[in-house]
Amino acid sequence: MISVATTYEIVRSRFERAFDVLEVGADPVLRVSEHADYQANGVMALAKRLGRAPRDVAQDVVAALDLEGLADVSVAGPGFLNIVLTTPFLDERLRTLHSDERLGVERVTTRRVVLDYSAPNVAKEMHVGHLRSTVIGDALARMYRFAGCEVVARNHVGDWGTPFGMLIEHLVDLGEDQAIAALSIGDLDGFYKDARATFNDSDDFKDRSRARVVALQGGDPETLRLWHVLVHESIAYFSEVYAKLDVTLTPEDVVGESYYNERLQGVVDDLAAMGLLVESNGALCVFAPGFTNRDGEPLPLIVQKSDEGFGYAATDLAAVRDRVDRLGADEMIYVVGAPQVQHLEMVWAVARMAGWLPETVRCEQAVFGNVLGPDHKMFKSRSGESVKLVTLINEAIERAYLTLDERGTDLDGDAKLALAEQIARAAIKYADLSTERQHDYVFDLDRMVAFEGDTGPYLQYAHARVRSIFRRAGEVASRASTFSLAESAERDLALGLLALPEAFVSSLSTLQPHRLCTYLFDLAQRFTAFYDRCPVLASKGAIREERLALCDLTARTLKLGLGVLGIDAPEQM
């Protein structure tokens, strides 16, 4: 595939050449500008290094520039270079875009990316915290795939550990059929809470639970069978939620903690053989440099507990080895909550000490902030007040459905419900994706399912309006035309269309889907402004053709952008 240089890159390379004349490698600091199409801010820094007056340096840069009619440049203020692209250049760029299925977004060299996200717990309800990991992770997965990377999704489900003694005993008490029935209707919360309550109240149950953990770890066949029932039912439930969210995770992506059980001893043995393992207070630990506890003493990563059980550090280390050795990861991304940051850093530090994690493998945490309640306190399941994910989804679907009723729709039955689901998903996903990941997240149901303003449905609506034009026109798509961009609204829209590649790249390289959201919202606003002022179908001749082409590009850009975020762009709504 021939890579297509983006508009930004073309302009930037011209400025780099001009800056090189004064100082090789000087950064033009080319940015989108409010005062022009682009502005180059690099003159200031360069002038300082050269010990010259900024405006003089700016003049020299302008003199060295060879823009070949691409743009007009002027010096402004203390030495900014304002760049206004010429119409012929924009015309050429838009034609290129029009014939490019990828709308200017390049494929990167193929890398294998292991993407760890979602990670709910077996026999536990999925809450809004899981929404964040799931939705962000899935958006990143889609973006990576579109960028040409091979994505290996890992759903690191919590399917092992001491709670399973309790859960299995509860299943036994309840009766298997009854338990399955409870789980299959999605009452994981009730199941877990009942088990926990019984555990707290009954010493007999406690003893049985502990014995059951031992049996589970010992591989007792009947216990394992019961455990499988819990896992199986839970995964079936998660799959339903993923389907409702249109998340690409499949049961095959579920590689839970239990998968690594048989490799945990190997982790300990290998660390011991390397002399990295230290016994401390009866636990086998690795001390990675740079980590201290509250007393300022070295903080261990506990690989094997004093009771000889394995902690989650061992599991995570085994997972790192698996992902590097067996899966051949070039890149590992973990979409995790802020509280896990230090733990994972320690795991990676130890993995690097052990030589299991080559420096060439890029490791990143796509950290997301805490989900807070309306009181701005942590939304914790312990408080009993956190909202079930399915409740949120169903609420959104219901509202979307009612909105369709209010507005009137040709659709009915399944088609109408399907559309309501598409709109609901857009609302929920966009609400989550459009905030900067690391910020704590104030959960507000009304805001999440809002359909006006900076929301997913607004973007869908913009797309549906464009498509509506083509339906009315009875034309599949427009031919490439000449873009004269006489109206400022046309020109603004055109510049927005040309900016997709940079938005996509910056969004993916920072693992920040919200950047793409911001771009799409801006584009949708540009479109609706254009839509308001520039009649398309009522125009004649070349202007009509041009506007149809702009509409076509807009629809494709919105669809593509929403698509890589995991949001549908319906033809009508």
Add this chain to the structure above:
RNA sequence: GCGGCUGUAGCUCAGCGGAUUAGAGCAUCGGUCUACGGAACCGAGGGUCGGGGGUUCGAAUCCCUCCAGCCGCACCA
């Protein structure tokens, strides 16, 4: 105590070292509606960018410091 994250309009949030008015959305108030979908468009009010220093021609942005909030800091994952 140490480390991390956060502090921008009434609310929820953008803001990439830059230029008279620090931007959106919601909410409030006021307009637009006989072209293509009003889930829209246009406009107004509303901000000592947590406080204070520093670097710089220039700081919401970089550095330091203080304040506030949240998270983590050895055997639950």
